């Protein structure tokens with residue numbers, strides 16, 4: 001599988017690339033045999049989150065590998081949230097929204113569908129299996145579907161193995177002797193300002 005990298009953090013002053021660095025089925029350094037898939041689930045509050053709530057209240061059991069993040073609409077899930085989740089250690093990302101035509105904001109789920117379709121292509125280009133990202137329509141009454149999808153997603157990620165991403169350390173700060181002198185407050189004053197040369 002080819003290595004690809006991409007700057008994920010458009011607003012980050014120190015962009016960090018994300019890249020695939022190991023084959024399937026491996027383990028992270030220091031991880032024992034008890035590796036468990038980590039899944040981040042972005043659920044729309046009106047449908048899928050309510051369905052997950054219903055599954056819980058109905059005492060349905062499903063794989064406990066997902067951490068659910070509640071959004072007002074699947075259309076609010078920015079692709080950067082997905083990439084950030086992968087960057088921060090998720091092995092899979094699940095997005096749940098209202099069925100087409102049921103979005104409380106009319107077209108949010110259609111936007112989500114378009115974004116996820118493109119995002120899957122991007123992941124593939126980066127050398128990450130697109131199956132690690134899944135979009136599902138689950139209405140508020142479909143607690144059993146939450147159970148099914150969570151179990152399926154966990155099994156799929158287990159089959160794919162952990163996702164290894166390279167996280168280069170942020171660039172080291174420049175030595176103060178090259179940029180200015182230390183301020184008492186702990187910052188660095190620009191040299192020109194120290195010398196009174198700039199206003």
Ligand code: FES
Pocket residue numbers: 044045046047072073074075096097098102103104105106108109
């Ligand atoms: S409100 Fe549920 S997907 Fe838009």
